[in-house]
Amino acid sequence: RVFSLRDEFGAWDPRRQRPELWSLYNGRHAVGEHVRVFPLSNWTELDVWQYIEREHIELPEIYYAHRREVFKRDGMWLTAGQWGGPKDSERAETRLVRYRTVGDMSCTGAVDSHADTIEAVITEIAASRLTERGATRADDKMSEAAMEDRKREGYF
Structure with missing residues (x-):
């Protein structure tokens, strides 16, 4: 059931x-x-990555740092797409970034990163003082109930 x-x-x-x-x-x-x-x-983000390393799980390249065209909004690097792009006061630039969570690009931000291996990601996360949600969830910057609103609208 x-x-x-x-x-x-x-x-x-x-x-x-x-x-x-x-x-x-x-x-x-x-x-x-x-x-x-x-x-x-x-589980924490670190728990997940340590499990991936321990179990030798191969991941797609999207989980690692790449040069991407991004623009900064509300302290996050976002990618332009059909959902929107930089406003007049924002400029797009190419940066080496990584997505700490892989989700809908309309609500997921990237972080500056050189982590291109599992080991490098673990080192980066262990040293970070920002949570994945605090660093990359654009919805959390819009309102406290943005994710709940998406769920109510059938997003999940």
């Missing part, structure tokens, strides 16, 4: 989602209530 936090009309209701604290999981739920399970939800 597939569990969902969407109502009968497909709308996501964030109030019905329980916290994703896997080690504190409470298996009780009310009739008609749905449960979404993410067993790795308490």
